[in-house]
Amino acid sequence: MVASSETGQIAAAEYAILGGSGTGTLGSPEGDPRARVVQREKVFTTPFGDTPPLTNFQITDDAGVERSVLFVRPHEGRPEAGREARILALFWLLQRAGVRRIVAESGTASITQHFHPRDLIIPHDFIDLTRQCGGQLVPGSMISMRDPFCPDIREALWQRSRRFAADKATRVFNRAVHATVEGPRFETAAEVAALARLGGDIIGQAVTPAVYLAREIGACFATVEMVLNYAEGVRPEWDFDLLRAIVQEGAEELGGVALDALVALPPQPECSCASLRDPVERGEARAAAQL
Numbered sequence: 001m002v003a004s005s006e007t008g009q010i011a012a013a014e015y016a017i018l019g020g021s022g023t024g025t026l027g028s029p030e031g032d033p034r035a036r037v038v039q040r041e042k043v044f045t046t047p048f049g050d051t052p053p054l055t056n057f058q059i060t061d062d063a064g065v066e067r068s069v070l071f072v073r074p075h076e077g078r079p080e081a082g083r084e085a086r087i088l089a090l091f092w093l094l095q096r097a098g099v100r101r102i103v104a105e106s107g108t109a110s111i112t113q114h115f116h117p118r119d120l121i122i123p124h125d126f127i128d129l130t131r132q133c134g135g136q137l138v139p140g141s142m143i144s145m146r147d148p149f150c151p152d153i154r155e156a157l158w159q160r161s162r163r164f165a166a167d168k169a170t171r172v173f174n175r176a177v178h179a180t181v182e183g184p185r186f187e188t189a190a191e192v193a194a195l196a197r198l199g200g201d202i203i204g205q206a207v208t209p210a211v212y213l214a215r216e217i218g219a220c221f222a223t224v225e226m227v228l229n230y231a232e233g234v235r236p237e238w239d240f241d242l243l244r245a246i247v248q249e250g251a252e253e254l255g256g257v258a259l260d261a262l263v264a265l266p267p268q269p270e271c272s273c274a275s276l277r278d279p280v281e282r283g284e285a286r287a288a289a290q291l
């Protein structure tokens with residue numbers, strides 16, 4: 001069973017893993033003995049341009065049933081294509097592949113005194129003051145941002161992250177506000193202080209727009225982030241060498257946490273994420289049905 005793109009066919013897949021460019025984890029899914037690669041690093045042309053390279057693999061879930069998964073690093077691909085076009089192209093393709101559940105992982109920076117390098121964070125909400133690209137994939141779509149991160153996936157990430165944290169003698173938190181920054185430069189101390197006053201706990205370039213494009217295509221989404229450094233001004237000094245060491249030593253295993261959570265998800269979603277897509281339209285449909 002396949003869905004067509006302009007330049008080829010993408011295998012039908014209910015699941016996707018978005019790998020963070022900050023951690024560069026899960027270098028190749030075939031590196032995990034449980035994964036059987038079907039299609040490796042294929043780029044698709046869409047109405048928004050080329051996608052980043054996608055790898056399709058099969059994996060057996062905790063109940064012994066095969067799951068088809070697309071793995072992708074959203075920020076990979078030809079730089080001239082532009083980040084926004086690339087991620088719109090990616091979600092266009094994920095929709096056509098039939099993806100309904102997306103697990104993500106990335107690196108992040110702490111903007112509070114409470115989260116330290118190597119901590120794992122599963123955010124429950126986000127602040128995005130960057131330029132938005134919502135509504136371009138499905139023009140005119142109205143999506144609710146109530147509970148933007150899927151509770152099913154957050155719970156699976158929490159259970160697997162706790163095990164990881166125990167093994168690595170680090171910590172995991174399941175409540176935090178992610179604030180998106182655009183990069184590629186780091187933020188000033190004043191910008192960090194401003195985002196902290198607005199309620200942010202961690203900052204990074206990942207998470208949005210993926211979290212709201214996921215809802216736009218009717219898919220569940222949640223993410224686990226590893227703290228790689230303190231943002232500017234949070235501590236008197238932070239060390240680029242420590243960031244590099246965490247990326248090289250520990251962060252590569254974060255992809256394994258995402259994969260563990262994916263195979264542990266219940267076969268049928270128990271959340272209400274799907275009902276939060278087009279809530280206005282659904283409300284109008286209900287109102288019409290009552291007339």
Ligand SMILES: [Zn+2]
Pocket residue numbers: 150151152153219220221269271272273274
């Ligand atoms: Zn959900």
